[in-house]
Amino acid sequence: MAIIALVAAKGSPGVTTSALACALTWHRRLVLAECDPAGGSVLAGYLGGALDGPRGIGELAVGELRDGNLETAFWSQLVDLDAPKRERLLLPGVVDPAQAGSVVPLWQRFADFFTGLERGDPPYDVLVDCGRLHVAGPPWPILRAASVVLVVTGARLPDLSATRALVQAIERDFTEHRVPPGTLRLLLVGGGHGRSEVSKALRLPVIARLPHDPRTAEVLALGGTVRAGRPLMRATSALEVPVGALVDRRRARLAWPVPQGVPDAV
Numbered sequence: 001m002a003i004i005a006l007v008a009a010k011g012s013p014g015v016t017t018s019a020l021a022c023a024l025t026w027h028r029r030l031v032l033a034e035c036d037p038a039g040g041s042v043l044a045g046y047l048g049g050a051l052d053g054p055r056g057i058g059e060l061a062v063g064e065l066r067d068g069n070l071e072t073a074f075w076s077q078l079v080d081l082d083a084p085k086r087e088r089l090l091l092p093g094v095v096d097p098a099q100a101g102s103v104v105p106l107w108q109r110f111a112d113f114f115t116g117l118e119r120g121d122p123p124y125d126v127l128v129d130c131g132r133l134h135v136a137g138p139p140w141p142i143l144r145a146a147s148v149v150l151v152v153t154g155a156r157l158p159d160l161s162a163t164r165a166l167v168q169a170i171e172r173d174f175t176e177h178r179v180p181p182g183t184l185r186l187l188l189v190g191g192g193h194g195r196s197e198v199s200k201a202l203r204l205p206v207i208a209r210l211p212h213d214p215r216t217a218e219v220l221a222l223g224g225t226v227r228a229g230r231p232l233m234r235a236t237s238a239l240e241v242p243v244g245a246l247v248d249r250r251r252a253r254l255a256w257p258v259p260q261g262v263p264d265a266v
């Protein structure tokens, strides 16, 4: 399918939890890449830190800067979330903030590499946890390369004002970098204002609303058995359909010139 990036304004709305829930329910082969410069949390949390040695994007970045070996080293830095199938793979994020210094200069390199994974054999979708954008060294090149950018937000008033500023910042950047329009969507988490109110207020379509499901969120944060029937998992399982439709629409647009004035549908 493509690169699907998740990003947020502030206040921990649930980017990592939503991304992990998606990764565990996705029907296609998928790599979940933790590209939050503030650090990854799936390895230490959901996976209970159980690994034989350091692994992830930090190690990959150090190797790439030293030997230029991203293509060969990539697969050995992944953790199989569903072993031994290698259908849902995790690229853990940085743990030590000092490692972020190696990763940040390579965002464009990672963006190009992730783009290639959808054309690999077998192909993988890449779901990227980009974290909050207002930090040092956010992964802008990955957002620009993504087929779908999901802006994760709560739907209460303070969430909306922070998210509005974020959406405007992304739109400005995309215009400046000539990113084809139509990739941005809102992903609501929990209660608050209704979908259409939020969409109107932020002038952006809402792709889905994930339910407030603290029991599942806790398992995803701390480890344990995730049940497919839980509300959050059912919702992320259903998210693949509208995301796929958006990817297809974007591909069709890039292949065919779009007439001026055609409105952007959900």
Ligand SMILES: Nc1ncnc2c1ncn2[C@@H]1O[C@H](COP(=O)(O)OP(=O)(O)OP(=O)(O)O)[C@@H](O)[C@H]1O
Pocket (backbone or CB within 6 Å): 008, 011, 012, 013, 014, 015, 016, 017, 018, 036, 131, 132, 189, 190, 210, 211, 212, 213, 214, 215, 217, 218, 221, 232
């Ligand atoms: N759908 C949900 N229902 C209930 N609680 C949730 C949900 N999603 C996330 N949470 C809880 O909200 C908190 C923040 O979640 P998470 O770490 O995923 O946010 P984040 O946006 O990635 O934050 P950060 O910017 O710190 O990385 C956690 O305690 C998590 O368990």
Ligand SMILES: [Mg+2]
Pocket (backbone or CB within 6 Å): 015, 016, 017, 036, 041, 131
């Ligand atoms: Mg997070």
